[in-house]
Amino acid sequence: MKTHANGVRPMRIRRSISHLGGLLAALLLAASPAAAKDYLLTGAKPDKLVLVDAAARKVERVLTIPGGGVAPGTIVPSSDGRIAYVVSNHMGSVSGIDLDSGKQVFRADFSTGDLRVRSLFGMDVSPDGKELYVFQAPVRMLPGEYRVEDTRIAVYSTADGVGAKPVRLLPAPRRVAVLAFSRDGGTLWALGWDLYGLDPKTGAVKETHKVLNWSRANHSPPDVLDIWPQFEQAATLSTPYFTARTDLAATDPGAFRTGLMTLDLATGRMDMRDFEDTSAVIFSSVVSPVKRTEAYSVYTQLTKIDTDGGKLVKRVDLPHTYYSINVSSDGKEVYVGGTACDIGVYGTDTLDRVGQVEIAGCPDQGIASLRVIRR
C-alpha cells in the first residue's frame, strides 16, 4: 500500500540513525558518565507518554499515543533509550513512540478476526533491541459466546514498524505479570505463579524458580502481585510477597510476614527473604543499582529494605498512594509514581522528600510503568 511504502523507508532510515545514536551514547557514557542523565518515563491518562528530566524536576515532553484508549499501561524503553513501547488501546495494542520526534514508529494491534487479544502487563524488549515480547491473553469471540484461549507471548520484530505482526507465538503459562530479559538475552524471565526462565526462541521453560509453589515449612504460599517492571537500573527484578505462618495463631504478631523476592538478571540467582512482620501494604519495589543490597518499596508508605539482612531499615508516610517506584542511576534518589499526577522524589539516605514533578493538568498515571532511561 502507498502509505505503507511511504512510511517504511524514512522509518528504516530513522531507525538506523537512532541505532547509531544509541551506540554513540553508549560509548560516550563509558567515557564520561556525566554526559548522559536520567530521564523518567511514565504514562498519563488517557493517552499520554510523559518524559521527565529527573534532576531538573521537570516534564521534558508529553507525547500522544495514537489511538491510545483510556490509559497507558506497561512501558518498555528500547535499549538505546530512543523509543518507548507502551501498551494502550484498552490493553489491545502496543505503540513504539520515538521520544524525540513524538512519532509512532512501531505499532502492533493484537486482535485479529474473531480473536480478541489483550496484553496483560508482561512486556520486554530483547537486549539487542530487535524483538519485543508481549504476554497476551486471547479470547475467541464466537456468535453468542466467548471462548478463552491459552495465553501466549507474541514476539514482534521492532523493525516491522507500524502494523507489525507477530513473528513468533510462544506458549506461555497463564497469569504472567512481568517479563524481563536476562542481561545476556539468553533467558526471558516470566513472573507468574512461579518465576519461569523461558527460551526466547521457543518459549520452552528452561528452569523454574518456585514462588507460589515454594516448599517453605509452616508458611502459606506467598501472595505476589507485581505488574510493574522496575528492574532496569540494578538489572535486578524485585517484588514484594506476603505470606502467613501456618504454625502461629492469626493473632500472633509474627503470623504474617512480608518479604522481597529478587532475581539477578545477570546471574539468574533468585532469593526470597522476609524483612518484616506484615504492617503495610506494598505494591512494588526497586533495587538500588549502587548499594545492591538496598531496596525501596512503595504504596502509602516508602520503605527502605536491607535485602541481605532481611530487615526494614526505614519507613516514611507518603502524601497519597503511589504504585510504582524507580531509582536514579547514582542510587541517591527514588522516584514514586503511578496513581496520581505527581512523581515524588525522595533521598535514599533519609527518605526525605526532596522534590516533585507535577504533570500539567493533573492527569492520572494509573498503573503505567515508571521507567528510567539515560539520554
Added chain:
Amino acid sequence: MGQKPRGPGRWPGLLLGAVAGGVVFGGALTVAQDALADDGRMQGRALVEERCSACHQKEADGSLHRIDHVRKTPEGWTMTLFRMRQFHGVALSDEEQRTLVRYFADRQGLAPEEAAPYRYVLERRPSVVEEPVTDGDLTVMCARCHSVARVGLQRRDEDEWRRLVNFHLGQWPTIEYSAQGRDRKWWEIASTEIPQTLGGKFPFRTDAWTSWQAAPKPDLSGRWAVAGHRAGIGSYGGTATVTKEATKDGDGYRIAYDLTDSAGKPLKGEGRSTVFTGYEWRGTGTLDGKPVREVFAASRDGSRLDGRWFLTQQDEVGGSLHAVRAGGADSTILGTSQSFLKAGSTARITLWGSGLDRGEVGFGPGVSAKILSRGPTSVTVEATAAADAVPGARSLTVGGAKSAGFAVYATLDSIRVEPDFTIARVGGNGGPVPPMTAQFEAVGYLNGPDSKPGTADDVRVGPMPASWSVEPFNDAAAQMEDVKFAGAMGSNGLFTPAGAGPNPQRQFGTNNIGDLKVVGTVIDGSATLTGTGRLISTVQRWNDPPIH
C-alpha cells in the same frame, strides 16, 4: 420445557388451565393466563426471533443457542438483556426489554422453592452476610465481586456454566491477577470443577420447576391482612387491597395500603405491580408519601405474600412485609406493635393478622389483656403483666391462632446490636452517588435456660430505646481517626456516612471511610446495658445492578 412458540390456536390449553384451577382450588385461584398475557408471549417470541437469532443460532433441536438453556429471575433476565444492549449492541427499546423480561421470566424462571434461599438479594436487604459456600470453594472462586446469590439464582447445565465462566474471564481478564484469583489456578478451576459443581447443584431441569410450570398460578387480588417491621422506626400493620389490572405485558395489580404504625398513626400507601413467573411481585408506589419499591413472593397457593419494601432512592431503608388473605376461615397473627412486656407494667399492644375478630386473646399466664378495640385484621389490648409474671418467651393466641416471638421480662440480661455487622457507604458531596446509611437497633435479650448470654437459647425480647455512640474498631481505625471522619451516629441508631471523595484533612488524603464499633446503651430500671456491633463505612458503589 414449557411453552414452545405457539400459534394462535391455544384456546384449549387456556380453558384446561382455567378449569383445573377452578376445580382444584375452589375458585380461590385462577390461572394467570389471559388473552392479553398470551399476546405478550407471542410478542416475546417474535422479538427473540427478530433481535436475538443473528448471534444466537438455532441448534439441531430447534432451540436457540444459549438463550433457551438458562433460567433466571426477572432481575437476572434484566441484567442479561441490559448486557446484550450495552456490550453487544442489541437494539431493544426499554419497553421491548420489559416485554422480554416478562416473557423469559415466565418461560424460564425459577420455581418459588428455587428462589427462596436467595431472596435477600432480590429484596436488597442491606446487612446480609452470606454463609460461605464451601462446595468447590464457590464463595472464594465466584463471590468476591458479587453475591453467591447471583449464582444461586440461575439454573443451567454444566456446559452453560462453562460458557458463563468463559464470558467472565474473556470480559475481565484481570480476574486471574486480583486477590483470590492469583493465589490459585483460577481459570483452570473455574473452567473445570466449578461448572461441574454448579451443573450438579443448579441444573437446568428440576422437578421444582417442572411442577411449578404445570401448577395453576394464583390470582393475588383481594383483601390482605398485613404486618411488618422497619428497623429503627418500629412495627406496622393493617390491610391492603389488591385489584387486578390487566396490562399488555400480562398480569398486573394495583395495591392500596391502609396501615397504622405501632403508635396508631395511620400509614397510607398505594402502588402498581407486575407479577412475574406467577409469584414474583415487583411493585412501585408510595408509602407514607415516599416513593417505594416492593419485592414480594406469593406462596404457591396464593395464600401469603412475603417480602420487603424499600425507598426507591435509598434501598437500604425499608421494612419487611408479611400478608395473609383477610376474611378467610382461619385466624392468623402476623405481627404485634411491640414484642415484649415488662413484668409489673401495662402497655397498649396491637396484634395484626386475619380472623382476629373472634376468640379469646391470650398472652399466657400472669398477663391480662383488656380488649380496647377489635376488628378482623387487628385487635388492640391493654396488656398488664403481673409483677411475678414468669419471664421468658411465650406465645400469643387469638382464638385458634398462635404466634411466637413475644416475651415477658423482669430485667434484661443483655443487649445485642442488630445487625452486628453491616456496611455504610460514603456518598454525596457533589458526587453522583448518594450516601448509604446504616440502621442499628439495640435488642434486649434474656439469657434463657442456660443462664448465659450470647448462646442459642437466648430469648429475644425486642428493640429497646437506646443511646448510641461509635468508637474506633481497632488500632488502625484509632490512628486514622475514623470516628472523627467517617460520619455521624444519630440518636435513633441511624448512621449517616460522611461525604465522598478524598479528604485533605486525613492522613494520606484518604476517603472518609472508617471501621467503627457501634455501641448501643440501654437503661433498664437501675441497670445500664450495652451491646456492640461493627460498621465499616466504605466507598461508593459505582454501579448498582438489580442483583448485587
